[in-house]
Structures are given as C-alpha cells and as structure tokens.
Amino acid sequence: xxxxxxxxxxxxxxxxxxxxxxxxxxxxxxxxxxxxxxxxxxxxxxxxxxxxxxxxxxxxxxxxxxxxxxxxxxxxxxxxxxxxxxxxxxxxxxxxxxxxxxxxxxxxxxxxxxxxxxxxxxxxxxxxxxxxxxxxxxxxxxxxxxxxxxxxxxxxxxxxxxxxxxxxxxxxxxxxxxxxxxxxxxxxxxxxxxxxxxxxxxxxxxxxxxxxxxxxxxxxxxxxxxxxxxxxxxxxxxxxxxxxxxxxxxxxxxxxxxxxxxxxxxxxxxxxxxxxxxxxxxxxxxxxxxxxxxxxxxxxxxxxxxxxxxxxxxxxxxxxxxxxxxxxxxxxxxxxxxxxxxxxxxxxxxxxxxxxxxxxxxxxxxxxxxxxxxxxxxxxxxxxxxxxxxxxxxxxxxxxxxxxxxxxxxxxxxxxxxxxxxxxxxxxxxxxxxxxxxxxxxxxxxxxxxxxxxxxxxxxxxxxxxxxxxxxxxxxxxxxxxxxxxxxxxxxxxxxxxxxxxxxxxxxxxxxxxxxxxxxxxxxxxxx
Amino acid sequence: xxxxxxxxxxxxxxxxxxxxxxxxxxxxxxxxxxxxxxxxxxxxxxxxxxxxxxxxxxxxxxxxxxxxxxxxxxxxxxxxxxxxxxxxxxxxxxxxxxxxxxxxxxxxxxxxxxxxxxxxxxxxxxxxxxxxxxxxxxxxxxxxxxxxxxxxxxxxxxxxxxxxxxxxxxxxxxxxxxxxxxxxxxxxxxxxxxxxxxxxxxxxxxxxxxxxxxxxxxxxxxxxxxxxxxxxxxxxxxxxxxxxxxxxxxxxxxxxxxxxxxxxxxxxxxxxxxxxxxxxxxxxxxxxxxxxxxxxxxxxxxxxxxxxxxxxxxxxxxxxxxxxxxxxxxxxxxxxxxxx
Numbered sequence: 013x014x015x016x017x018x019x020x021x022x023x024x025x026x027x028x029x030x031x032x033x034x035x036x037x038x039x040x041x042x043x044x045x046x047x048x049x050x051x052x053x054x055x056x057x058x059x060x061x062x063x064x065x066x067x068x069x070x071x072x073x074x075x076x077x078x079x080x081x082x083x084x085x086x087x088x089x090x091x092x093x094x095x096x097x098x099x100x101x102x103x104x105x106x107x108x109x110x111x112x113x114x115x116x117x118x119x120x121x122x123x124x125x126x127x128x129x130x131x132x133x134x135x136x137x138x139x140x141x142x143x144x145x146x147x148x149x150x151x152x153x154x155x156x157x158x159x160x161x162x163x164x165x166x167x168x169x170x171x172x173x174x175x176x177x178x179x180x181x182x183x184x185x186x187x188x189x190x191x192x193x194x195x196x197x198x199x200x201x202x203x204x205x206x207x208x209x210x211x212x213x214x215x216x217x218x219x220x221x222x223x224x225x226x227x228x229x230x231x232x233x234x235x236x237x238x239x240x241x242x243x244x245x246x247x248x249x250x251x252x253x254x255x256x257x258x259x260x261x262x263x264x265x266x267x268x269x270x271x272x273x274x275x276x277x278x279x280x281x282x283x284x285x286x287x288x289x290x291x292x293x294x295x296x297x298x299x300x301x302x303x304x305x306x307x308x309x310x311x312x313x314x315x316x317x318x319x320x321x322x323x324x325x326x327x328x329x330x331x332x333x334x335x336x337x338x339x340x341x342x343x344x345x346x347x348x349x350x351x352x353x354x355x356x357x358x359x360x361x362x363x364x365x366x367x368x369x370x371x372x373x374x375x376x377x378x379x380x381x382x383x384x385x386x387x388x389x390x391x392x393x394x395x396x397x398x399x400x401x402x403x404x405x406x407x408x409x410x411x412x413x414x415x416x417x418x419x420x421x422x423x424x425x426x427x428x429x430x431x432x433x434x435x436x437x438x439x440x441x442x443x444x445x446x447x448x449x450x451x452x453x454x455x456x457x458x459x460x461x462x463x464x465x466x467x468x469x470x471x472x473x474x475x476x477x478x479x480x481x482x483x484x485x486x487x488x489x490x491x492x493x494x495x496x497x498x499x500x501x502x503x504x505x506x507x508x509x510x511x512x513x514x515x516x517x518x519x520x521x522x523x524x525x526x527x528x529x530x531x532x533x534x535x536x537x538x539x540x
Numbered sequence: 541x542x543x544x545x546x547x548x549x550x551x552x553x554x555x556x557x558x559x560x561x562x563x564x565x566x567x568x569x570x571x572x573x574x575x576x577x578x579x580x581x582x583x584x585x586x587x588x589x590x591x592x593x594x595x596x597x598x599x600x601x602x603x604x605x606x607x608x609x610x611x612x613x614x615x616x617x618x619x620x621x622x623x624x625x626x627x628x629x630x631x632x633x634x635x636x637x638x639x640x641x642x643x644x645x646x647x648x649x650x651x652x653x654x655x656x657x658x659x660x661x662x663x664x665x666x667x668x669x670x671x672x673x674x675x676x677x678x679x680x681x682x683x684x685x686x687x688x689x690x691x692x693x694x695x696x697x698x699x700x701x702x703x704x705x706x707x708x709x710x711x712x713x714x715x716x717x718x719x720x721x722x723x724x725x726x727x728x729x730x731x732x733x734x735x736x737x738x739x740x741x742x743x744x745x746x747x748x749x750x751x752x753x754x755x756x757x758x759x760x761x762x763x764x765x766x767x768x769x770x771x772x773x774x775x776x777x778x779x780x781x782x783x784x785x786x787x788x789x790x791x792x793x794x795x796x797x798x799x800x801x802x803x804x805x806x807x808x809x810x811x812x813x814x815x816x817x818x819x820x821x822x823x824x825x826x827x828x829x830x831x832x833x834x835x836x837x838x839x840x841x842x843x844x845x846x847x848x849x850x851x852x853x854x855x856x857x858x859x860x861x862x863x864x865x866x867x868x869x870x871x872x873x874x875x876x877x878x879x880x
Contacts, residue, residue: 333762358764366762375756377822386752386763389745398743440763 024088026051026192026224027072027105032082034067041067042078043248049193054215054225056235056257059245060269060520061485065228068245069197073107074100087192104192106179110201110319112171114163114178121146121159124178149181153217169207172199173214180218194218195226200234201320205502212238230318232262232269232524244268262525270520281495282475284311290342290448290479295349297329297336298322301503307448312470312480314494314514316487318523323500324367324483327450331357331364343447358387363446365437367453369430373437376426380416381407383425384440414439415465431462438466442473449473451482455489467492487516487523501526567821574818574828578835585842592845596722602837604716604724608633608789610833611730612804613811614737615781620812620824621741622774623754624673624680629782629808631691632665634801636786638695638704641796645706655787662783665691666776673775674768680775688805695798705795715791726788730830733781737826750774751823807857811836814864822868836860 025048032045042064049055059065070076072084074095084091086103114123121142139160146159155173163171176199180191196215200208215225215238229235235242236257242265244252252268289309294302299322307313317323329336332352340347342360357364366372374383384407385392392399407421414435416428425433434455441449454470455463470493474480482493490497497514499507499522506526509518586594612629619626636658643649643657665687672683715726741747752760753770761767785804790796814835815828836857843852 331762354762355764355766364762371756372758372762375752375759377755378751382748382751386748386760386765389748393745396744397739398745398748400743 024051025049025085026087027226028083028085029068029072030083032068032071032084033079034064034071034076035079041248042071045245045250047243047250047253049224049226050241051192051224052219052222053240054219054227054238055254056239056242057226057228057245058230058232058235058242058265058269060487062247063245063269064248065245066197067248069107069195069228072100072105072195073097104190105195106191106193107195107197108172108175108179108199110198112175112199114171114175116162116164118163119143119159120150120157120161120163120166120174123163123174124149124159126178149177152181152221153177153214155214167207168203169210172203172211175199176211176214176218180221180223191223193224193226195228197228198230198319200229200231201318203320208234230524232265236260236262236265246271266521266524269524270517281312281471282310284308284474284479284495285477288341290481291340292330293339293341295326295329295336295338295340297334297338297349298325299503300325300329300336300500303338303500303503303505305498305505307479307481309479310474310477311496312474312482312494314490314497314519315481315483315500316485316490316497316519316523317500317506317526319485320502321500321506321526322503323485323498324452326500327364327452327481327483328366330448330481331362331450333364333366358444361445361447362450363441363444363448364450365441365452365454367456369433369437369457374425374433374440376433377424379422380411380425380428380436381421383436384410384421384443387440387444410439410443411436414469429459430457431459431466434458434466435462438469442469446478449478449480451480451484453484453486454482455484455486463489487519490514490519491516497522499523499526570817570821571819574814574835575831578831578838581835581842582838585838585845589842589845593842598841600719600723602834602841603727604719605726605792606833606837607715607724607726607730608785608792609804609807609811609837610830611733611785611788612782613808613815613829613833614730614733614826615778615785616808616812617737617815617824617826617829618750618777618781619680619771619774621754622750622771623757624771624774626669626684626775626778626782627681627805628665628669628684628688628691629778629785630802630805631688631695632662632779632782632801633786633789633804634695634796634798635665635691635698636662636783637790637796637801638699638786638798640711640787640790641704641707642698644708644711645704645795651708651711658787659780659783662779662781662786663776664779665782666779667772669779670772670775674772692799692802699796699798701798703795703797707790707794707796711787711791712794715788726792729784729788733784734826734830741826746770746773754824806861807833807836810857810861810864813868814860817864817867832864 027049029045029047032042032047033040034042045068057065057068067076071078074097077094082093084093084095086100086105089103091099091103121139124146125142143159150157150159155177157166157170157174163174166174176194176196179194200211203211215227219225227235227239239257241254242257243250243254244265246269251271285308287308288306290307292306293304295304296302299320303326305313315323315326325334328334329349330340332349332354336349336352338349340349340352342362345360347356347360354364370376381404385403389398392403404421408419411419411421416432416435416439420427425436428436455466458466467489470480484490491514494514497509497519498505499509499519507522509522592598612633615629616626639658639661640654643654644651669680669684669687672678673680716724718725720728741750749760749765749770752763752765753767757767786801789800811833812824812829814832815830816822816824817828818831819825819828840853840856843856
C-alpha cells in the first residue's frame with residue numbers, strides 16, 4: 013500500500029494522508045482525504061467552517077481516530093491508528109493553536125523552555141541559565157525579545173512569535189527528533205493586520221531552517237502571500253490539492269472554497285414591520301469599533317464574519333454581559349450601553365441565548381423546571397410561597413410546546429441531549445415574550461432535527477413581532493433564518509447583504525473577501 | 541419502570557403532582573442514609589449504655605445544650621448555598637456572646653437591647669466580609685479566615701481576655717432552663733430556624749436565586765439575577781445567624797469565653813457538608829444539616845460514655861468533615877465544587 017502510494021511521489025513528503033475518512037455518528041466529516049506536505053514548504057489549508065479543516069488537524073494531533081483504512085505517514089514512517097500524541101510528537105510534528113498556550117505570568121524564558129523544564133532533563137534551571145538559553149534560541153530565529161520579561165507585557169504578535177519559536181525549538185532535543193512540521197492553526201486571527209508581517213518573517217525563518225509549515229487560515233490574502241501551495245476542503249472533501257499560489261488570485265481561491273452548488277429555496281420569512289424597532293449606535297465592545305445598525309420589528313438580523321472579526325461580541329455587548337459603550341434603543345426606550353446590566357436588559361424585554369450553553373445558558377445540575385422558571389419566579393408567588401406544583405406543571409407544558417424529549421421537568425438538565433437542552437434554554441427565554449432576542453451560535457452542538465425545529469421556532473416568533481439578532485459563523489443557518497446579514501471585519505461592518513443576497517454562497521464569499529483588504533477591489537471587479 | 545414512565549408521560553400532570561417517577565433505589569437510599577445511620581448509632585449506644593445514654597436527661601442535653609452548633613451550621617449553609625465560604629462565623633459567635641456578657645452582665649444594659657446590638661454586630665461582620673469579597677473580588681475563604689481572627693482580637697480587647705459572666709438569668713431561662721416536652725427551648729429555636737431556612741430556600745424567589753448563584757453563577761448573572769446582592773445578602777445572613785448562635789451560647793453558659801466560639805467552626809462545617817450528602821444529596825440543605833449535627837453529637841456523646849477520652853471529639857469532627865466532603869464529591873460525580 014505505502015509502496016504504491018509513494019511510487020509516484022517525486023519527493024518524500026513530510027506529511028502524507030491517504031484514504032482518510034472520519035465519521036461522527038451518522039455524518040461524515042472527512043471523506044477519503046488524500047493530502048501531503050512537501051519538505052521545506054509552507055502549505056496552506058483553507059475551507060469554510062464545517063469543511064473538515066479542524067477535524068483533519070485533530071486527526072493529525074491524535075485527538076480523533078480516523079475510520080478504518082486511513083493511512084498516515086510522517087517523514088516517511090507510517091503511523092498506525094489509534095496513534096498517541098506522544099507518537100506524533102516524537103515524529104517531529106508540533107502544533108500552535110490559536111490560544112497559543114502561553115502562561116502570561118511567567119517570563120519569556122520560562123515559557124520558551126517549559127517543555128525541557130517539564131521533561132526534567134536539566135539539572136540547572138536557575139533563571140540566569142534559562143535566560144541564556146532562551147536568548148540563544150530567540151536569536152536563532154531573529155526575535156528581539158527580552159527573556160526576562162513577563163509574557164503578559166508582550167504584544168499579540170510577540171506572543172504568537174514566542175509560541176512558534178517554542179514549538180520549533182522549545183524542548184531542545186537531539187537532532188534525531190528534529191521538528192519536521194509545524195501546524196499553525198489560525199495564528200493570525202487576533203493579530204492587527206499591520207503586525208502580521210512580523211509573523212510571516214518568522215515563519216519564513218522556520219522554513220529556512222528546514223521545517224515545513226501547515227498554515228490553517230481564513231484570511232486568503234495571507235495564505236496566498238505566505239504559502240507555497242494551498243489545499244482547499246469543502247464539505248469533507250479535498251476540492252483542490254496543493255495548488256501553487258504563485259500568481260493566484262483571491263477569486264480563484266474563493267471559488268474553490270465556496271463552490272457552486274445550487275441555491276436552495278429560503279424558508280418563508282414574513283416581512284418585518286416598517287420602521288426601526290431596535291437601534292444600535294456607536295457600539296464599542298471587545299473587538300467591535302463604532303458599530304451602528306438598526307433592526308425592524310419582526311426582523312431577523314444575522315451578524316457574521318471570520319474568526320477575530322468580533323461578530324460574536326454583538327449580542328453580549330447589547331445585553332450588558334461584557335463591557336461595552338454606545339447606545340441602544342428598544343421599542344423607543346434608550347439604554348446607555350456603558351451602564352447596561354443583564355438585569356436591566358431583562359427588564360427592558362431583551363433576551364440573550366449565549367453560545368456556551370452549559371456554563372452561561374442553563375445550570376446542568378439543576379432541574380429542568382428550575383431552569384425554565386428562573387426568569388418568571390414572581391409569577392408563581394402567592395402569599396409569599398412559591399407554588400412549586402404549578403411551576404413544574406407549566407414546565408411540562410413548555411416541554412410539550414418546544415418538543416423537548418424526554419418530557420421530564422423534574423429531571424436534572426444535564427440528562428438532556430444538546431438539542432433538547434438548547435430547546436429548554438430557548439423556552440426559558442421565549443416564555444418571557446422578549447421584544448429583542450439575542451443569539452450566539454444558537455444551534456451549536458445540536459442535532460439536525462432540533463436545529464430545524466429551533467430555526468422554525470425563531471422564524472415563527474419573529475413573525476409574531478419579536479426582533480432577533482443572531483450571531484453565527486454558519487452561512488447555511490444565516491440563509492435559512494435571516495432577513496438581512498451584516499458581515500463584520502476587524503470590529504466593523506464590512507458588508508450588508510439583503511434580499512436574494514442572503515444565501516450561503518454570497519455570505520461565505522462576503523466573509524472571505526472582507527478579510528482581504530488589498531485585493532478586495534480587484535476581487536469585486538472581476539466578480540461583477 | 542418503563543411502563544410507569546410512559547403512563548406518566550401520557551397522563552396530564554395535575555396541579556400539585558408529586559415529584560417525577562420513582563427514582564432508582566440507590567438514590568432513595570442516599571437520601572435517607574444519614575437519618576438511618578443516626579438512628580442506628582443512637583440504638584447501639586442505648587443498648588450499650590442503657591443507664592446513661594438511654595435517658596430523658598441525656599436526650600434533652602444532646603438536643604438542647606448543643607443548639608448552638610446547629611444554629612452556627614445553619615448559618616453557614618446560606619453562603620455555602622450561594623457558593624461562598626464563611627470562616628468568620630466562629631469569631632462572630634464569640635463576639636456576639638461577649639457583647640451580651642459585657643453589655644448586659646457588666647454594664648447592665650437591658651437584655652433585649654444587647655441582643656439587638658449583638659445581632660447588629662453580626663450583620664456588620666457580614667457586610668465587611670461582603671465588601672472585601674465582592675468589591676475587591678477576593679476569595680471568600682481568605683477574607684473570612686482573616687476577619688474571623690480579627691474578631692477574636694476585638695473580643696480579647698473587649699473582655700480583657702477573661703471570661704465575663706453575670707448575664708441576666710432570663711436569658712438562661714429562655715435558652716436552657718425552661719423546657720417544653722422535657723427539651724430545653726434552645727432546641728426549638730434551632731428547629732424553627734431550620735424550618736425558616738427550608739421555607740426560604742425552597743419556597744421563595746430569593747431562595748431559588750441563591751441556588752442559581754451557587755450552582756451556576758454565570759447563568760444567574762446572565763438571567764438578570766443581581767449576583768452581588770445575593771452574595772452580600774448571604775454573608776450578612778450568615779453573620780446575623782452566627783450572632784444569634786452567640787446569644788444562645790451566652791444563654792447556655794451564662795457567660796462568655798473569649799475563645800469559646802472557635803470550637804464550633806469545624807463541627808459546623810462538618811455538619812453542613814455531611815448534611816449535603818442527605819435529604820437532597822449534592823445540595824447544602826437545612827434538614828440534612830440538622831440531622832448531621834445531631835449525628836455528630838450523638839456519636840461523640842456516646843463514645844465518651846463508652847469511656848473514650850476527649851481526643852475522640854477532634855477525631856470524630858475532623859474525620860467527619862473529610863469524609864463528608866469526599867462523599868459529596870462522589871455524589872456530584874467527582875466534579876470539583878466551585879467556591880469563590
């Protein structure tokens with residue numbers, strides 16, 4: 013098998029996957045992927061959310077086992093599944109994830125040499141010695157950092173660079189297990205655009221010293237600029253493998269990522285009422301900078317963008333869940349967002365369904381009926397006593413209305429599946445008849461049936477006059493749900509899609525293009 | 541099992557319908573394990589020491605004279621339920637007892653006024669705890685540990701580091717001397733407090749919010765619960781209840797010892813954590829705490845009657861606390877409990 017696979021390869025690839033499939037439950041996340049990375053290259057891996065990129069990386073990291081029949085070779089030696097993380101590490105593969113995994117309170121030197129300190133190979137780990145070693149390592153990659161500085165004082169790009177140098181040289185092992193491949197998983201998502209060049213320089217240094225880089229990113233311009241070749245995933249398939257980036261246009265890449273499948277009929281959305289019902293002015297929060305928009309009564313507004321665009325900060329900022337400034341009008345009442353608090357937002361008829369269901373949405377250890385009744389307890393007070401029988405009764409009715417199974421209001425919420433727990437979370441808020449519903453990734457970790465039910469429920473409620481702001485990175489959901497979509501980039505509104513432009517194709521394209529500032533113009537010209 | 545579930549599912553739920561389908565037998569056992577253990581323990585001692593243990597005097601001594609412990613443990617329950625520690629209850633108890641002794645016993649201030657002042661001092665301690673925990677965002681464990689020690693210093697200053705006596709006889713009457721059904725009134729105060737907390741925890745909006753603040757603080761905040769108010773309120777309540785325990789202490793002994801209250805801190809924690817393994821397992825609850833406190837007291841009294849030395853007390857309380865925490869961890873499915 014491996015002989016045949018290698019026979020027609022001109023070079024010995026650093027990494028080679030073939031016939032790689034991965035099935036979760038009934039759905040295939042990856043379908044017979046063939047993929048390789050050449051020595052000394054920067055290889056881009058692109059694709060939309062749900063295309064299978066992260067599953068591929070997780071298989072490589074030995075986090076997921078692939079389906080039977082998959083073949084993986086690293087540096088010419090094949091890896092048997094189930095593989096362990098130690099195995100992959102020993103074969104010289106390193107990962108730098110988007111969160112970087114640095115310890116902010118420790119110094120640059122300590123972070124850099126953490127691996128070798130932990131490996132207990134060193135007899136001396138005095139600070140002076142550590143700093144000396146760290147300085148040598150930093151100099152090797154041309155990084156001008158003081159080894160004694162705390163990581164918390166570094167800029168974002170300095171941290172990213174530090175994490176990469178640590179991955180390449182941090183454990184100072186012998187030549188036998190030299191680092192062959194570095195996987196950079198969206199390392200630039202949270203970097204200011206102007207600083208990215210510093211990161212590119214370092215990556216080129218790393219490649220010059222003999223390692224290969226697998227670069228996962230949504231930002232197509234930087235992929236074209238930095239990578240030698242690029243592979244595109246769509247719906248679990250490799251749709252383009254190892255394209256040379258020399259002279260490639262962003263459009264070509266967008267075309268591969270988005271594909272040209274047929275447009276579906278959109279769900280029947282009732283027209284929103286004319287006029288403004290919700291008005292957001294000068295919103296600043298998290299990554300958001302001076303964002304203003306309006307929502308009509310009964311309108312479902314989608315907010316989306318790439319990782320790092322800040323789109324997911326819009327709902328919590330309006331609810332007072334995170335620090336914000338700006339102004340919000342709901343149904344004629346004005347709220348200063350600097351002083352916005354969740355309890356005031358609830359009082360103003362605003363509901364907030366956060367993405368992190370189990371930490372922020374419902375309390376898994378409490379009963380379903382407890383979770384359902386938290387917002388409306390007052391209703392059940394009679395003569396200073398809560399009528400718990402009625403609370404549980406009404407909870408049962410709600411579970412019927414929202415088709416939650418099993419219908420057990422007395423059970424702990426943790427007993428429910430993701431889809432059913434999400435319906436409980438929605439029921440908890442919708443029973444208060446909010447004027448404005450704020451959602452973040454409302455169907456994350458939710459099965460397909462529940463997902464459709466939830467979307468239908470939202471459409472119905474909007475038809476009855478509730479306004480909705482839904483932040484999600486899923487173009488398909490935006491298409492199914494939204495009257496209008498705002499695409500964010502670097503904290504600002506980069507595009508607004510209305511009418512027939514609200515389809516997953518155009519949405520995905522708008523997201524990808526928003527990231528590519530220099531070539532944006534050219535892209536839209538050729539598209540026109 | 542399956543058939544009963546389906547028939548229940550099909551039938552409409554009537555108002556006041558009782559809680560759910562029958563729970564697995566293991567769950568049921570968990571609920572009643574502690575009360576059963578208490579009964580078994582009491583019976584063993586009755587058989588072994590029929591002349592000393594199985595007497596009305598002994599029963600009333602256990603129930604009545606140790607009401608202080610029950611009250612402190614119940615006070616602890618409020619912040620524990622909201623996810624906060626209060627280690628200052630020992631100090632608050634001592635301060636309160638000493639205030640009653642000094643003001644009433646030495647300066648002749650009327651009893652009702654001194655009780656009022658003592659309870660006010662307890663509330664003040666809760667406010668100070670709350671200020672540091674909430675405004676400065678410091679872990680409640682550390683804040684209340686410090687404040688508890690600070691209070692002992694104040695008590696020493698207040699009393700000149702000596703036992704102060706001379707408290708109005710009417711307080712002694714109202715706590716230990718007067719009896720109802722052969723049991724000193726102190727016991728009934730503790731039982732009433734237990735009933736009150738049960739009502740507040742289970743049947744008021746405040747109690748439900750307290751539960752959410754403890755079980756899922758972010759969920760509570762994002763559902764519009766004013767988490768800081770609830771936490772402040774729970775610390776103030778703990779202070780007032782600990783002060784009440786101090787008044788009962790003064791009423792039990794007729795005097796105040798500048799170190800007397802500190803001995804209650806660990807047993808109170810042991811009772812609260814042991815209580816959380818029973819009645820509604822995995823949750824700090826008043827009835828469980830009441831039973832746990834008497835389980836500990838019966839155990840110690842019985843062992844001492846069997847001739848065990850005083851060290852048995854420390855062994856029993858310390859061991860019970862560690863065991864109880866381990867047990868509650870098991871009940872929570874080994875998830876680490878989050879306190880702040």
